[in-house]
Amino acid sequence: MNSPSTPDRDVLVDIRDVHFARAGRPVLQGMRLSVARGRITVILGGSGCGKTTLLNLIGGRLRPDRGEILVDGQSVPSLGTRALYELRKRMALLFQSGALFTDLTVFENVAFPIREHTRLPESLLRKVVLMKLETVGLRGARDLMPAELSGGMARRVALARAIALDPMMVMYDEPFTGLDPISMGVIAQLIRNLNRALGITSVVVTHDVAEAMTIADHVYLIGDGRVIAEGGPQAMQASSEEHVRQFLDGLPDGPVRFHYPAADYVDDLRHPGSRA
Amino acid sequence: MTDTAVHRIGRWALARIVRLGHATAFLHVLLVRSWRLPSRPGPAAAKAARLVVHQLFSVGVLTLAIILVSGIFVGMVLGLQGYNTLVDFGSEASLGLLVALSLTRELGPVVTALLFAGRAGSALTAEIGLMKATEQLAGMEMMAVNPMTRVIAPRFVAGLISLPLLAAMFTVIGIYGGYVVGVIQLGVDAGVYWSQMQDRVDFYDDVVNGLIKGVVFGFVVSWIAVFEGYDSVPTSAGVASATTRTVVSASLAVLGLDFIMTALMMGGS
Numbered sequence: 001m002n003s004p005s006t007p008d009r010d011v012l013v014d015i016r017d018v019h020f021a022r023a024g025r026p027v028l029q030g031m032r033l034s035v036a037r038g039r040i041t042v043i044l045g046g047s048g049c050g051k052t053t054l055l056n057l058i059g060g061r062l063r064p065d066r067g068e069i070l071v072d073g074q075s076v077p078s079l080g081t082r083a084l085y086e087l088r089k090r091m092a093l094l095f096q097s098g099a100l101f102t103d104l105t106v107f108e109n110v111a112f113p114i115r116e117h118t119r120l121p122e123s124l125l126r127k128v129v130l131m132k133l134e135t136v137g138l139r140g141a142r143d144l145m146p147a148e149l150s151g152g153m154a155r156r157v158a159l160a161r162a163i164a165l166d167p168m169m170v171m172y173d174e175p176f177t178g179l180d181p182i183s184m185g186v187i188a189q190l191i192r193n194l195n196r197a198l199g200i201t202s203v204v205v206t207h208d209v210a211e212a213m214t215i216a217d218h219v220y221l222i223g224d225g226r227v228i229a230e231g232g233p234q235a236m237q238a239s240s241e242e243h244v245r246q247f248l249d250g251l252p253d254g255p256v257r258f259h260y261p262a263a264d265y266v267d268d269l270r271h272p273g274s275r276a
Numbered sequence: 277m278t279d280t281a282v283h284r285i286g287r288w289a290l291a292r293i294v295r296l297g298h299a300t301a302f303l304h305v306l307l308v309r310s311w312r313l314p315s316r317p318g319p320a321a322a323k324a325a326r327l328v329v330h331q332l333f334s335v336g337v338l339t340l341a342i343i344l345v346s347g348i349f350v351g352m353v354l355g356l357q358g359y360n361t362l363v364d365f366g367s368e369a370s371l372g373l374l375v376a377l378s379l380t381r382e383l384g385p386v387v388t389a390l391l392f393a394g395r396a397g398s399a400l401t402a403e404i405g406l407m408k409a410t411e412q413l414a415g416m417e418m419m420a421v422n423p424m425t426r427v428i429a430p431r432f433v434a435g436l437i438s439l440p441l442l443a444a445m446f447t448v449i450g451i452y453g454g455y456v457v458g459v460i461q462l463g464v465d466a467g468v469y470w471s472q473m474q475d476r477v478d479f480y481d482d483v484v485n486g487l488i489k490g491v492v493f494g495f496v497v498s499w500i501a502v503f504e505g506y507d508s509v510p511t512s513a514g515v516a517s518a519t520t521r522t523v524v525s526a527s528l529a530v531l532g533l534d535f536i537m538t539a540l541m542m543g544g545s
Contacts, residue, residue: 088420099415
């Protein structure tokens, strides 16, 4: 393990040579990346390449097998429960599903973290919640239940809840997946606005190239459990590297194979008995 | 791959032991969290109390109807069966005693626990399992709120409190059920029905022991229910099988423990 060198002031999240395996299958193999404070960092990668795992590692929900994860100078895997919870109050994770509490109204969902962590009087709490809902344009939807929301609205409510405690960083897990183009644009604009206006550091994990490129300050392309390429959005667009081109242009075959690893095709067809 | 029956039995047994280990580790955390609920600072304790009361309603009060209806029918059946057996020996005067002892010692706690596992236990497992499947528990963790304290412990405590109370109500309404059939319908003398009961039902040996069973069943059923939910595979099939497991394991645990406790309680006297 590296000795924790003097933390760089401009780096909020520093991931150093992280290895992680799940059920014996390696997910991350020597992942290194850093998230600049106050910027939007986009992590691109195919489905199942460990992007969500990465967010869970940063959030301390998983521990790496090897390597270091520093958030704001603190080593996440070695934090005790109390310190970890203190750190989590300052970072938010927006789940792909939104993870709204289905038995609470929109208002109560946004109020939840505030009620849990502060002792604001009800009148002030109401003001804060309405301000957060106004930010995402859903102040009028405060009395709805999560089941009555569209996918895009649910994600915006979840975003309002994520920023309820004014975190230093918000991590977005696939924020564009399953949304119509308008909702997608809305979410992209919200991510940008929150970043520009409130200075919230943003980590966006996605496989949506077009949206990612419009909001990113810095892009990492990951695959095989490590960073394949990185750079500003323009530099990435201009790259001629095989992996980058395959991913950005959506080519079905390239360095990432179309075929799942299998025995020889002809052999496989000739011997119907061997299924394994 | 050699895969004999012995291998399979071994693997099955090992998996069970590992799972029991998980459940025990979970119980440790659960007990610590439950114990700390009332000792949290000022407003947090009030909030914890509100959470428990809320759960007492959905776990306890909403189970009341099925408990009372079952209780009265079980009491009536006891009255009918008991009368028909006792009358052959000319001892139908002991009907009240028979009904009361059966209910306080055995049927009250056991039937209540079985019904509770089916009504409240399955609901607890399904609710917690679905919260897990929809990432609500993970979301809570990421908001620096411990789901163990916020979600699991209040439900466990509510189950623990509810079951003995429900068992007591089951017993009381069952005794009235026996009264309706035995006294009003079949003509056993009302004074004899009550006085034999008053005379021969012992407070410690019968009532308190029945209550102890209720507490133990409440502990075990609630533990199984919240563990199965928390430990469920977060898919619809996973939640479904966890719910089934709750009802099956809780029922078996209740019946097994009932035998053991009865043997211990009878052995002393």
